[in-house]
Amino acid sequence: MTITTNIMNTDHVKELLHKAAGLDKETGSARNKQIMHRLLTDIYTMIEDLDITPEEFWQGVNYLNELGANGEAVLLAPGLGFDHFLDLREDAKDALAGELGGTPRTIEGPLYVEGAPLSDGEARMDDGQSPGQEMWLHGQVLDEAGNPLADAIVDIWHADKKGGYSHFDPTQSEFNLRRRIKTDSEGKYRARSIVPSGYGCPPGGSTMKVLESLGRHGNRPAHIHYFVSKPGYKHLTTQINLAGDEYTYDDFAFATRDELVVEAVEVTDSKRITEKGFKDNYLDVEFNISLMQTSDDEKQNKHARARAAASQA
Numbered sequence: 134m135t136i137t138t139n140i141m142n143t144d145h146v147k148e149l150l151h152k153a154a155g156l157d158k159e160t161g162s163a164r165n166k167q168i169m170h171r172l173l174t175d176i177y178t179m180i181e182d183l184d185i186t187p188e189e190f191w192q193g194v195n196y197l198n199e200l201g202a203n204g205e206a207v208l209l210a211p212g213l214g215f216d217h218f219l220d221l222r223e224d225a226k227d228a229l230a231g232e233l234g235g236t237p238r239t240i241e242g243p244l245y246v247e248g249a250p251l252s253d254g255e256a257r258m259d260d261g262q263s264p265g266q267e268m269w270l271h272g273q274v275l276d277e278a279g280n281p282l283a284d285a286i287v288d289i290w291h292a293d294k295k296g297g298y299s300h301f302d303p304t305q306s307e308f309n310l311r312r313r314i315k316t317d318s319e320g321k322y323r324a325r326s327i328v329p330s331g332y333g334c335p336p337g338g339s340t341m342k343v344l345e346s347l348g349r350h351g352n353r354p355a356h357i358h359y360f361v362s363k364p365g366y367k368h369l370t371t372q373i374n375l376a377g378d379e380y381t382y383d384d385f386a387f388a389t390r391d392e393l394v395v396e397a398v399e400v401t402d403s404k405r406i407t408e409k410g411f412k413d414n415y416l417d418v419e420f421n422i423s424l425m426q427t428s429d430d431e432k433q434n435k436h437a438r439a440r441a442a443a444s445q446a
């Protein structure tokens with residue numbers, strides 16, 4: 134008999150995996166059993182192939198405890214590329230179904246809050262208390278053929294100058310920098326706001342611990358999140374990155390897509406500044422959106438996911 138540390142293919146380990154995944158039991162979820170069996174098999178195999186030591190294994194287990202306690206799993210996920218990978222898979226499914234087109238999707242991130250105030254055509258997003266350069270954010274929602282889409286809901290959320298989001302940053306008022314705007318008869322939406330800053334993962338946090346061990350940073354460029362929807366059209370989850378930010382093309386969360394990088398234009402013309410009711414030079418940000426038609430009800434809604442709601446604040 135040959136003595137070896139390659140034990141993955143032994144009957145004993147196969148039986149261990151089978152039982153650990155509940156495959157010898159009638160009850161439970163077949164899908165969960167399938168996923169768990171695969172997950173355990175892949176991890177056991179990695180432990181064997183990379184000769185993971187008990188010290189390394191328990192370091193990993195204790196890290197998971199800490200990650201959950203800090204509520205940072207939703208931050209580590211985009212940092213490890215999972216959110217972008219899921220987007221790429223949705224793109225591939227669209228391609229297979231012959232449904233490519235429209236404004237590209239990109240990651241939602243963990244900081245959306247349900248139920249922002251709804252306005253017709255135009256909204257002011259900041260509460261007047263947030264410092265920062267003023268911004269005129271506007272665009273048109275169109276169908277694939279370029280026809281304007283009236284009554285589409287453009288749900289926008291972005292960070293303040295410190296890179297913080299209302300609801301998660303207790304110093305900001307409720308729904309600050311979060312608005313839903315219904316497009317007008319020309320498919321247009323307009324928002325008066327302040328220019329957001331990029332932000333980084335909490336220093337010393339669980340996500341940074343991993344990223345630093347990989348020689349990576351945890352920064353995002355300045356960006357603005359969008360959900361865009363209208364009955365009969367595919368729900369779009371996307372965001373724009375402002376050009377010129379140090380991290381525009383080096384986002385730790387991999388959300389940047391070329392079509393979503395927007396050149397913001399600084400407006401210095403005093404007539405236009407006064408017209409808009411701004412105090413100083415402002416940034417004009419234009420983002421036009423193209424939605425794809427669909428008769429599939431499921432595709433008209435954003436995918437299910439636990440999201441914050443203001444009532445829980």
Ligand code: FE
Nearest residue numbers: 242244356358
């Ligand atoms: Fe964000």
